[in-house]
Amino acid sequence: YDRLVLSPGVDLKFDAIEGYDPRDSNYVPHAWKAGKQTVALKQQITTMRDGGTFIIAPPANPYRCPAGPYERVSMVAHYLKKHKPKSKILILDGKTTFAEQDLFEQGWKKLYGYGTENSMIEFVPAPDGLVTRIDVRSRTAYAGSTNDPFQADVLNIIPPQEAGAIARSANVVDASGWCPVNQETWESTRVPDVYVIGDAAQQAPMPKTGFAANAQAKVCAAAIASSISAAASYDSPA
Structure with missing residues (x-):
């Protein structure tokens, strides 16, 4: 990927x-x-x-x-x-x-x-x-x-709860049991180019709700589109 x-x-x-x-x-x-x-x-x-x-x-x-x-x-x-x-x-x-x-x-x-x-x-x-x-x-x-x-x-x-098993397998979980992220992009702070949204993310003060996950998905998608666009522009010949 x-x-x-x-x-x-x-x-x-x-x-x-x-x-x-x-x-x-x-x-x-x-x-x-x-x-x-x-x-x-x-x-x-x-x-x-x-x-x-x-x-x-x-x-x-x-x-x-x-x-x-x-x-x-x-x-x-x-x-x-x-x-x-x-x-x-x-x-x-x-x-x-x-x-x-x-x-x-x-x-x-x-x-x-x-x-x-x-x-x-x-x-x-x-x-x-x-x-x-x-x-x-x-x-x-x-x-x-x-x-x-x-x-x-x-x-x-x-x-009590923690991030789902796939998050632990992907090594995006820290000692808290949740996934630390950059809340401007929702990219994992532990693994580059992996983004975590929804209940598993460390998202305080946002609550772990469906509404919050929906909003995170939109921010995440925009961040990914921007990063791909920037990479494509950088790779283009002058």
Whole structure:
């Protein structure tokens, strides 16, 4: 190749949470990659008893789709309010704050009594909400420095993330687990003529979202076109 563009996506770091193994993900789904996982989570929620507890554990930053866990909470709350109104949602979070928090909490207060004794939704921020270990069979999450146990009827663990495997094979990943790039061109700072866009790139303060990836692709394409044009002009006879 003359130029190579990679969009490796993300891999889930199951080993970051003690007791969680990829083979357990049908019983304790992450549902962070669509398909069988999202179907499994839906089935568990729809068969959960009225009065049950749905626990979701979002990871620390950075990760794919920062607002995603809280959109999921909102969708589950909408379903539970209609079909299983005695149920509760517990957010055990690896962060102290989250994306669009004010907007989400505004809606939760209006619709689900958030912040009151009768709230359907409870948010436990880090450090107390940081899940470090789970017991898959009992669907118990252990969080905080004292490993407090939280038992769920449905346990949704979203592991920490890193750049997809192809990025590691291409040696464009650094010690952070992500791909450092020149954000003016999205060329890797580790391997010349290789460009990395999307969730795998180190793109802060840009969030790891589809909108951001779309914008990066346009900048990257323009940079590649410019570099090829410049090279062609340089090689042309006077």
